[in-house]
Amino acid sequence: MLFSQGGVRQPLLSVVIGIRNWGLDRLEIAIRSHLQSSIHDIEIVISDYGSDNKQEIQAVAHKYKCKYIYTEAKIWSRSAALNLGIREASSENILTTDADIIFSPRAHEILLTHLAIMPNSVQIIQCRDLPEGFGADNLAHLDWEQLFQVSSIRPRWGMGGSATFTRALFSRLHGFEERMTVWGGEDTDFVQRARRSGSLFNWVEDPEARIYHIWHPPDSRGTSPAGTKIVQQNRQILQEDRTIVRNLGQSYRGASSFVPTVSIVITTKDRPTLLRESVASCLSQTFQDFELIVVDDGSSDYLKPALDEFADDRIRLLHLERSRGISFARNAANRIARGEFIALHDDSDLMLPHRLEHQLGAVIDDCAGSYGGWIDFDDETGALTPQPGRTTFDRPSLMFTRTLVPGSVLIRRQVLGFYRYNESFLANPDYHLFNRIARGGVRLCHCGHYVILRRSHSHHLTGTDSVTPGLTVAVSKAMDRGSISVELEQQYKTAAKATQEATIPFTELVDAAQHLPPRLTAKRARIELDAPLTARSGQFQALGTILSASHCLHLEFATGPAKGIKAVTIPEEPSRNIDDIVSRLSTLGMIKQISQLTLPLAYPDVPTLEADVTRAGSREESHFAVNGEIEHLLGVLEKHCSHCGLIANGDFGFTLALPPLQPSVRALVHAKLRRFLTASHGQGGA
16 A cells, blocks of 8 residues: 555555446446455546436445546546546556456556556556356356456457556546547547657556456447447547647546646746736646646745745745756756646746647647747736747757747656756756757647747846846857858758748737736727718717717728728726717617727727737827817728727817828828817827
8 A cells, every 4th residue: 555645545556447327237247356356455436427327336336345426427428437537546556447347366466567667658458358148147256267268359459448557647648538429439549649648558468467348238329320420520539639638628636646747837036026926827727737836046035925825735836045046946846847748937927828728739749848929018018029939949940030938838847857957057048958959859849829928028037146148048059050060050040041930810919918917908898880980970070979978989990992980999997987988889870799808008909909019019109189070080090090099188179199000101191180280289290
């Protein structure tokens, strides 16, 4: 018997049986075969996935002192049943099987022996099928020699009725594929992913380790038209999905012996406020099966009270008595990490909620990890600068393009165990590390998404007091270029120029804005109209009255032949009655929808944000003091602008805010606006 660190009993082996509406007689025979094992420290977990005879199955489980869990479910899923059972299992060693499979007395012992020799493996015993006449009614006494003589061996097409592996491997793969329902393929899929992740697949060939399938009438669940379609879907997943980690929206943290799939590593020094925001963003991930290691690199104040506020047992604090630099701190974290993957994170960065889900979902075939785009943000205005990164991770792209930032990387722990940080670099050692990783032929994939919000560069000084990060990178790149010939350097430049920048939808940028610190954002209401408002029927003039009530409107103009105003965005503030403004707008035209937006302070509406990021960070706007001739003013703007802002100035007319325009268009619009300018306009906007 083993014990966990918390003193909880850990049996040598947890046998997990998934079941739904199966015969109780077969289940009892299977349980008895496990209890007759040559090793007695076995836990049996019965995972009942929606059986109609719940009470009867539970009674059998209690009779043999098995752990019983029940899940309400309409459709049978062996994958989900096994995953739920493994979550509740207590051992580090797992054997999954069915309620109609019996095991010879030494089978468990031999499986564990092989697993101890090859812990990074899936151990399989080739199943033998018992003939008709050897059903549950005829197996009150198990004569193993007779069973061997009458049985026929199955071909090695699947997994044979059982699989034995460690909880660590289960966590690495994140369980059996739960998109596979009803029947078929989940075992093979599990093994294929295990092998892609670097595990061994071993058929145990020992005459004393045998398993048998109890005869019963054929199951019809996979033969109906609906069942056949599901089996085909399972086969398609098996053949086409090359990812390794699955069920990213599920959590298996309920286990008494939880092994995280990911270790998030943050190094920090004397920045508790930034650290709180960073940790909070990590804990808000859609993928929850992780641990969070915070390395305190010699802070003057102890950080534990700040982390205790989160009351989350996944947070582990490693306190270094004196500062040793970020390289030493990250190496120290990597040594104690338990996850299959390590997610690097800076204490001033904010994880976007789907980061781990997106990055784990991008790990395919022989990829050792993934990275994503990042969004730089101004820590005073929230202004955003998207950085999609490059789709190719190799030495040329690292040397001559901005491929990635370290805080966007998720990588196998084993890789960082081999390619350690160079501890002579006190700051920004990442280029040196990733260059060595790329030179070693390690493959990282771009996940196709933004994964972090990254504060302005001045904040990226974790673990150092005096070393300029840019200088460290410059030194690393100079050393790297010095190691290659001029001819090879030119080849690298050409190759880097050919790499593609990742394409990430603009909508991800808008979604990311809502995860900025609240002090950098403002609420907006965007009112989209069913048909554009036009100058006809006095609709433009009526906007002047609405503007006086709302103080500020941001207008979007329709493109194409149908000119007019298609949407209005209003700041949401306590002093403004949004419902009243919506009611007034509804008298001008049918409202299609109202959207609540959270935008950075730097942007009054989505079009301004889009114009900003598509003009490579140019935030030049034109502001004019204009008179109250709203109808004619908007008639000019709808022909040349995609959007504008209007702010009421009481009796002095309005302030007009125009977006950045092409030089020729800008000159034309400014010329046409002269007749609307007021005496208070001055020279700034023209």
